Amino acid sequence: MYKKLYPQKSKQEIKAFKQKVLNNLYFSEHHLSHCSSAFFPSPFSDAGILTLDGIGEWATTTIAKGVDNHIEILQELHFPHSLGLLYSAFTYYLGFKVNSGEYKVMGLAPYGEPKFVDIIKTHLIDMKPDGSFSLNMKYFSYTYGLRMTNAKFDSLFHAQRSPESKLEQIHMDIAASLQVVTEEIMIALVRTTARLSGSRNLVLSGGVALNCVGNGKIYQKLIKEEKILDHIWIQPASGDAGSAVGCALAFYHIECKQPRIREEKQAECEKADSSNETQNVSEPAKDSRSFTQNAENVFCSQADRRQDFCDKNGALQGEVRELPKAVMTEAELKAIAIFSQKANAKDKPNNSKILELESGFFEPHAEIRLDGLSHKCGDEIHDSSPKAELPLQDSMQGSYLGLSYSNDEVQATLDSLNAIYEKHNFDAIKTLTAETLAQGKVVGWHQGRCEFGPRALGARSILGDPRNTTMQKTMNLKIKYRESFRPFAPSVLDFAINEWFECDYISPYMLLVAPVKREKCYPLTKEQKELFGIEKLNIVRSEIPSVTHIDYSARIQSVHKDTNPRYYALIEKFYKLSGVPVLVNTSFNVRGEPMVCSPYDSYACFMGTEMDMLVIEDFILYKEKQPKEHIAKFRDIKDKYELD
Structure with missing residues (x-):
C-alpha cells in the first residue's frame, strides 16, 4: 500500500518503512486481551479473572489472577x-x-421449560464439579465444516428451525434448557476462579460474559447467598471489540510496567504527565518477550505459532520498557490507515486443521509469570460481608468512549436536511422530553459520546414510559422491526435500584438481570398461568410492565449522575412527573443496523420508524412537523440492513 501511494520511493525507503512497521507490531494472545480488558479498567486492586468465549488461539475458558x-x-x-x-x-x-443472535436465545429462554437439561448433559457435555467440561464432538461439525451442528445433534431434538420461521414451544424449551446448563457452568467456574485467585473480587470478559442472566445468577448465588465474593465487575464491551481496550492496557501495564492510576492519585499523575509531554521516550527493544511476538514469525503455522507464544510469553525479563515514540512519518501513517481499512476482517484460521484436544483444565501455555507476586490482597481491605453497592471507580468512563457532536455540527446537519427543529436550553429539553414520555410517546435520545459496547446506555437510546402496557409491542414491531418476544431494559436512577428491583448492587452497563421487586409485581390469574409460549407476552406483570420479562426479571441499567448527568436529569424529571424513576431504554437503531452515531444517522432512523420525537443535543424535532417527503425518503431504512 505504501508503495502504491508513493511510487517515487526507492527500494531502500520502502524496506525501511516495512522494518518500522514490523518493529512496532505487538501481539497479545486473545484471552490475555480479554483478561486485561476486564481487570485493568475495574475498580479493584486485586481480582479473580474469568474469560469465557468461543475461542481465542486455543483457549476457550481462562482463569487468571490480577493484582495491581x-x-x-x-x-x-x-x-x-x-x-x-x-x-x-x-x-x-x-x-x-451465530455471533449475533445468542442474546435472542437468552431472551427466549423464559418462555420455555428446561425439559432438555438431562439430554444436554447426557449426550452433549460432560461437566465436572470445578466447572471444567468437555463437549461430545460427535454432535458438532464446527471443527470441520460450515455448520455448527450435524444430523446426530438433530436426532436429539428433531426441531431445527429455519431462520425467520415460526417459533414453536419446543424451541423455547431448548433455549431454556441451554440457559440452565450455561448458568450451572458459569457458577461452577466462578467458584473455581475465587478459590484459585484467593480474591473476593471477580471480573468477567469474553462473549459469554454478556449473558446477563447468568451474571445475575452469579451475583445472587455467590455474593448474596454463599458470600464467597464481595464484588463483581463485567467489562461492558466483553465481546471481541473490548479486546482493543485489553490489548492497549496489557501493553501499557504489563509490557511497559506502568502503574494503574488510583482515583486519589489522579491529579498528581495528570500533573506529572503534563510535565513529561515534551520528553522523548525510548523505542522498545527488539528482544522483548512478554506480550510480544516477533513480527517476522506472524505467518508461521498454527502449531509453530502456539509454541512461539509459549516461548515469547514466558517470564517478564529485561529492562523496564517505555512507550514507543512516534517514528512514523505522516505518509507512512496514511499508508497504514488505508491498509487497515481494506483489511479483510473475515480472514480466520481454518478450523478443519485444528486438532481436537483433551478436555479439562490445562496449565496455561502462555503464562504471564509475575516476579515476586503475592497472593495477598492489594491496598484495599475486604471484609467478609457483602457490600451494598460497588463504588463507581472504574476507568471506563461509563463506557461513553465514542464520538460526540457539537451543537454547531448538529445544526449544520439538520439544516442540510431541511429538517424542522427547535433549540432549547437543557432545562427545557428535559421537561419537554419527560412530558412527551409521560404521554406514552417514543423518543429518540442522542446525547454526548456514543457508547462503546453492545448496549445503549443513554447516549444513543430509544426511550419510552415503562408503565405503558403496550410499549414493548410498539417498540418491537413498529420501531425496532424485530421479534415481539424480545424484552427491553429499564434505566433506573442509582438510588432507586433496591426500591424497584431485587438488587442492591449497581449495574451501570446493563449486565445484570434481577427480579422486579415483589411488591411492584402483580400475581398471575389461573387463566394466565395456563398460557404457553408467546401467549404469555401480553400479560401485565408489574407496575412497570414494559421492562418486566415474563419471568418477572429485568436487565437493569443503573444511571449515575457523574457518568451521564443529562440522562440522569431526564429520568429525574420523569420521576417527578410520574412517580417512577425508570425509563424503557433500547438501542437507537432498527434491527440489523448498528447503533446510530452521527446526527444524520439519528435523523434517518427517526424518520424511518414510528418514533414521535427526536432529541439531539440541544435540539428537539417532532415527527409531525418534518417535511412529508422525508418520511418517504427514509421509509425503507429497515430494509437496508441484513437481519441479525
Missing part, C-alpha cells in the same frame, strides 16, 4: 471444548445468526 498492574494466567480450557461455541451451536440450531 500484573496478570497471572492460572488455568485454561482449550478448543474445541467451548461454552461459547456450545451456545452458538444452539443459536444456529434455533435459527438465529
Whole structure:
C-alpha cells in the first residue's frame, strides 16, 4: 500500500518503512486481551479473572489472577471444548445468526421449560464439579465444516428451525434448557476462579460474559447467598471489540510496567504527565518477550505459532520498557490507515486443521509469570460481608468512549436536511422530553459520546414510559422491526435500584438481570398461568410492565449522575412527573443496523420508524412537523440492513 501511494520511493525507503512497521507490531494472545480488558479498567486492586468465549488461539475458558498492574494466567480450557461455541451451536440450531443472535436465545429462554437439561448433559457435555467440561464432538461439525451442528445433534431434538420461521414451544424449551446448563457452568467456574485467585473480587470478559442472566445468577448465588465474593465487575464491551481496550492496557501495564492510576492519585499523575509531554521516550527493544511476538514469525503455522507464544510469553525479563515514540512519518501513517481499512476482517484460521484436544483444565501455555507476586490482597481491605453497592471507580468512563457532536455540527446537519427543529436550553429539553414520555410517546435520545459496547446506555437510546402496557409491542414491531418476544431494559436512577428491583448492587452497563421487586409485581390469574409460549407476552406483570420479562426479571441499567448527568436529569424529571424513576431504554437503531452515531444517522432512523420525537443535543424535532417527503425518503431504512 505504501508503495502504491508513493511510487517515487526507492527500494531502500520502502524496506525501511516495512522494518518500522514490523518493529512496532505487538501481539497479545486473545484471552490475555480479554483478561486485561476486564481487570485493568475495574475498580479493584486485586481480582479473580474469568474469560469465557468461543475461542481465542486455543483457549476457550481462562482463569487468571490480577493484582495491581500484573496478570497471572492460572488455568485454561482449550478448543474445541467451548461454552461459547456450545451456545452458538444452539443459536444456529434455533435459527438465529451465530455471533449475533445468542442474546435472542437468552431472551427466549423464559418462555420455555428446561425439559432438555438431562439430554444436554447426557449426550452433549460432560461437566465436572470445578466447572471444567468437555463437549461430545460427535454432535458438532464446527471443527470441520460450515455448520455448527450435524444430523446426530438433530436426532436429539428433531426441531431445527429455519431462520425467520415460526417459533414453536419446543424451541423455547431448548433455549431454556441451554440457559440452565450455561448458568450451572458459569457458577461452577466462578467458584473455581475465587478459590484459585484467593480474591473476593471477580471480573468477567469474553462473549459469554454478556449473558446477563447468568451474571445475575452469579451475583445472587455467590455474593448474596454463599458470600464467597464481595464484588463483581463485567467489562461492558466483553465481546471481541473490548479486546482493543485489553490489548492497549496489557501493553501499557504489563509490557511497559506502568502503574494503574488510583482515583486519589489522579491529579498528581495528570500533573506529572503534563510535565513529561515534551520528553522523548525510548523505542522498545527488539528482544522483548512478554506480550510480544516477533513480527517476522506472524505467518508461521498454527502449531509453530502456539509454541512461539509459549516461548515469547514466558517470564517478564529485561529492562523496564517505555512507550514507543512516534517514528512514523505522516505518509507512512496514511499508508497504514488505508491498509487497515481494506483489511479483510473475515480472514480466520481454518478450523478443519485444528486438532481436537483433551478436555479439562490445562496449565496455561502462555503464562504471564509475575516476579515476586503475592497472593495477598492489594491496598484495599475486604471484609467478609457483602457490600451494598460497588463504588463507581472504574476507568471506563461509563463506557461513553465514542464520538460526540457539537451543537454547531448538529445544526449544520439538520439544516442540510431541511429538517424542522427547535433549540432549547437543557432545562427545557428535559421537561419537554419527560412530558412527551409521560404521554406514552417514543423518543429518540442522542446525547454526548456514543457508547462503546453492545448496549445503549443513554447516549444513543430509544426511550419510552415503562408503565405503558403496550410499549414493548410498539417498540418491537413498529420501531425496532424485530421479534415481539424480545424484552427491553429499564434505566433506573442509582438510588432507586433496591426500591424497584431485587438488587442492591449497581449495574451501570446493563449486565445484570434481577427480579422486579415483589411488591411492584402483580400475581398471575389461573387463566394466565395456563398460557404457553408467546401467549404469555401480553400479560401485565408489574407496575412497570414494559421492562418486566415474563419471568418477572429485568436487565437493569443503573444511571449515575457523574457518568451521564443529562440522562440522569431526564429520568429525574420523569420521576417527578410520574412517580417512577425508570425509563424503557433500547438501542437507537432498527434491527440489523448498528447503533446510530452521527446526527444524520439519528435523523434517518427517526424518520424511518414510528418514533414521535427526536432529541439531539440541544435540539428537539417532532415527527409531525418534518417535511412529508422525508418520511418517504427514509421509509425503507429497515430494509437496508441484513437481519441479525
